[in-house]
Amino acid sequence: MGTLATCALCGRDEETSFHALLVCPNAARLWDSMQSVWPLPSRMDITCTGTEWLLHMLVEAQESIRSRIIMVLWRIWYLRNEIIHGKPIPPLDISCSFLSSYYNSYKNIFLSVEEILKGKTPVMECAPPLASSAIQPARPWPAPASNVVALCVDGSYNPLDGSAGSGMILRDDIWTVIFASYRKLFHCNEALDAELQAMKEGLQLATAHSPFPVVLQSDCAVALKMITIDSFDRSAYGHLVSEIRRFLFDREVFPLKVSREQNRVAHCLANFSRDVEIVLLVGWIDRLHASPCWLLKIVILYL
Numbered sequence: 001m002g003t004l005a006t007c008a009l010c011g012r013d014e015e016t017s018f019h020a021l022l023v024c025p026n027a028a029r030l031w032d033s034m035q036s037v038w039p040l041p042s043r044m045d046i047t048c049t050g051t052e053w054l055l056h057m058l059v060e061a062q063e064s065i066r067s068r069i070i071m072v073l074w075r076i077w078y079l080r081n082e083i084i085h086g087k088p089i090p091p092l093d094i095s096c097s098f099l100s101s102y103y104n105s106y107k108n109i110f111l112s113v114e115e116i117l118k119g120k121t122p123v124m125e126c127a128p129p130l131a132s133s134a135i136q137p138a139r140p141w142p143a144p145a146s147n148v149v150a151l152c153v154d155g156s157y158n159p160l161d162g163s164a165g166s167g168m169i170l171r172d173d174i175w176t177v178i179f180a181s182y183r184k185l186f187h188c189n190e191a192l193d194a195e196l197q198a199m200k201e202g203l204q205l206a207t208a209h210s211p212f213p214v215v216l217q218s219d220c221a222v223a224l225k226m227i228t229i230d231s232f233d234r235s236a237y238g239h240l241v242s243e244i245r246r247f248l249f250d251r252e253v254f255p256l257k258v259s260r261e262q263n264r265v266a267h268c269l270a271n272f273s274r275d276v277e278i279v280l281l282v283g284w285i286d287r288l289h290a291s292p293c294w295l296l297k298i299v300i301l302y303l
């Protein structure tokens with residue numbers, strides 16, 4: 001997603017991702033209109049916390065709101081590109097009804113035929129706006145000590161269709177994102193398998209991108225136990241476990257059980273990669289390339 005030095009649409013400001021997606025008049029109008037249809041947070045409550053503002057906003061939003069936020073931003077970016085390329089854009093109400101119907105179609109994908117026949121299809125989701133209550137204060141994430149990095153990992157597995165994904169993020173003591181990554185997993189038997197695969201890849205990337213000791217944060221007590229108990233693992237994942245343990249010898253690694261809430265960045269990344277309907281998905285952001293474009297790319301692949 002390439003932005004311009006000065007916004008070509010309004011000419012008022014530098015076209016940062018925050019400006020293009022929330023501040024620029026066209027963007028603001030669509031967001032505010034959708035806020036009367038969906039319980040989106042008020043733009044006044046969204047702060048630009050730096051290049052990762054979008055990631056922060058999504059992490060703090062309720063799961064049910066997150067996908068709608070992404071859809072609105074995706075539409076805003078699409079309309080921005082249409083204008084930049086000199087194309088006419090549809091009226092505001094057309095974009096609003098497009099988003100509503102698209103979201104309902106997307107939700108229906110997860111309903112069974114029986115559920116649809118029973119009338120569980122949402123004809124039009126018009127929840128009353130929750131404004132600032134859509135963003136809930138999060139339980140504090142346990143940041144590592146200085147000169148130590150924290151690796152949050154999570155695996156996601158859907159037993160209904162066998163789809164799976166992994167998500168991981170490496171941060172330092174002042175919350176700087178060193179990298180965040182997600183991957184669709186194609187060979188996965190169950191949730192525990194996804195967790196272990198996420199751990200292995202996360203440690204592999206963390207040791208390659210930081211020289212410091214690693215706090216390995218996971219919300220899966222079973223997986224943490226498997227990699228820390230000093231015995232020969234005879235389970236189906238014995239080989240995977242021994243590969244993970246190898247990192248524990250090469251680098252100081254401190255496994256730490258965290259709550260699901262504290263692990264929700266990795267959880268969110270894992271869910272994204274699990275649910276997309278494409279052949280291959282690997283995503284990556286780091287300090288140099290941190291930008292909301294990766295999330296927009298994901299939602300485009302979603303639709």
Ligand SMILES: [Zn+2]
Pocket residue numbers: 007008009010011012013019020023024025
């Ligand atoms: Zn502008």
